[in-house]
Amino acid sequence: MTTSVALACAYFDAWRCRSCSLLDVAYDLQLAEQQAGVEAALPPMAWDVPHASPVGGFRNKAKMAVAGTVDAPTLGILAADGSGIDLRACPLHEQPIVDAMPALEALVRAARLTPYDVPSRRGELKHLILTSSPDGELALRLVLRSSESLPRIRKHLAVLDGLPLTSVSANLQPEHKAVLEGDEEVLLAGSGVLRMRVNGIGLRLRPRSFFQTNTSVAAALYRQATAWIDDADPASVLDLYCGVGGFALHAARPGRRVAGVEVTAEAIDAARETAAELGADAVFAVGDATGVDLEGAEAPELVVVNPPRRGIGELAARLERSAVRRVLYSSCNPASLARDLATMPSLRPVRGRVFDMFPHTAHAEVLVELERA
Missing domain, CATH: 3.40.50.150 (Vaccinia Virus protein VP39)
Structure with a gap:
């Protein structure tokens, strides 16, 4: 031992x-x-x-709470006081997820997505959720307070062009409580499907699908x-x-x-x-x-x-x-x-x-x- x-x-x-x-x-x-x-x-x-x-390197999904500012966002978890703790290099995540983090930050800055501030209940972007498949493909969800920023996100999706994304969607969650997602999902790019090939079976994950992490x-x-x-x-x-x-x-x-x-x-x-x-x-x-x-x-x-x-x-x-x-x-x-x-x-x-x-x-x-x- x-x-x-x-x-x-x-x-x-x-x-x-x-x-x-x-x-x-x-x-x-x-x-x-x-x-x-x-x-x-x-x-x-x-x-x-x-x-x-x-x-290490086993988690196929990163649920990154977004905090900080538009120009200096943190992607990770929240401290007890609501401030952000940046965990972009978390060693639990599969490598394609870690490699994608700089592009996600670039999207936050380019689309001017104000991170949600829990103590003040202000801001727009709550979470970035990124899932990786065994084939190295990715699916991205942005959890937002409202649809206000959708036109800007669509305009600046090109900053993600280097990523192997099969799906980009926005989930609208307007409530001020610890609920990860809301009822409305908006597909922004891709097919909306991530193929998870497991033991030769190509399971299909859509944005709301559950799969083991x-x-x-x-x-x-x-x-x-x-x-x-x-x-x-x-x-x-x-x-x-x-x-x-x-x-x-x-x-x-x-x-x-x-x-x-x-x-x-x-x-x-x-x-x-x-x-x-x-x-x-x-x-x-x-x-x-x-x-x-x-x-x-x-x-x-x-x-x-x-x-x-x-x-x-x-x-x-x-x-x-x-x-x-x-x-x-x-x-x-x-x-x-x-x-x-x-x-x-x-x-x-x-x-x-x-x-x-x-x-x-x-x-x-x-x-x-x-x-x-």
């Missing part, structure tokens, strides 16, 4: 950013403690070895889930909270009925397009995962759930009462996972694996397989 510091970071050492609270802990020790904590929180089951992450670990998570599904060889699979279809499209096989349900229509459109491109036998529908029919002859043999941090809530009781024989539960919150498992005593956890989606923090991604007792 090694004992070296996980990752060198000047921001952490200078106490400018301590978001990676475990950065001064050796990475193998981080993994061991994470595994022990997850095992203590969940019922007994067989555990595979945890899947490690690269210690660690592409290599997400790919491993999909591979593991697919292997467990193939071991069980169900005739039918239902992917709830399916997003852009990652689990469902990985699980699709000739002769296997695969379906996905997601509340966001934009994500379902993307999943359908990818399924058509692959020729995959998978169908997708817009709907509330908690209201899906799990009873009778049409009940799926296996259900995949990948909910938000709050867990699956009332769906756990419905799964307990259902005819579903097997569940794969992918969770980013062991505490809500434990609560949900307690509500499904007839679905026994048989094996699990930790995926370190968020290195240098206490957060854990866990995949658990449950089978009907």
Whole structure:
């Protein structure tokens, strides 16, 4: 076992950013403690070895709060007093994101985008959100107070010409509260789609799409889930909270009925397009995962759930009462996972694996397989 510091970071050492609270802990020790904590929180089951992450350069998305002034903006996080802490060289981000930061600053200055000042509640530009694909392509979102600056942004988009952008959009979020995005999205340039090629599947991300922030670990998570599904060889699979279809499209096989349900229509459109491109036998529908029919002859043999941090809530009781024989539960919150498992005593956890989606923090991604007792 090694004992070296996980990752060198000047921001952490200078106490400018301590978001990676475990950065001064050796990475193998981080993994061991994470595994022990997850095992203590969940019922007994067989555990595979945890899947490690690269210690740096793994984040495919940068959510940069913008502060400072038009001529000297900071791109990073906000201090407790609302002032900006510039983190443009954060070593967690994939290299195309780091390389793009000077051009983003140039756009702020050229388009005269006044950074939003939280204490005074004045200003226009709140966040710059940049996502990188495995192919090195980028998608940019600007979170703005209003549409006032859109003509200037369009006029000065040429300062981004050196970047491999497939999409530039503006999200309008006028409210003075800690809500990242608003209801209106305006496409400014490009197709509005970023292709995330994962295990040979070209998932499509639109500006509002959710995708794991660690592409290599997400790919491993999909591979593991697919292997467990193939071991069980169900005739039918239902992917709830399916997003852009990652689990469902990985699980699709000739002769296997695969379906996905997601509340966001934009994500379902993307999943359908990818399924058509692959020729995959998978169908997708817009709907509330908690209201899906799990009873009778049409009940799926296996259900995949990948909910938000709050867990699956009332769906756990419905799964307990259902005819579903097997569940794969992918969770980013062991505490809500434990609560949900307690509500499904007839679905026994048989094996699990930790995926370190968020290195240098206490957060854990866990995949658990449950089978009907």
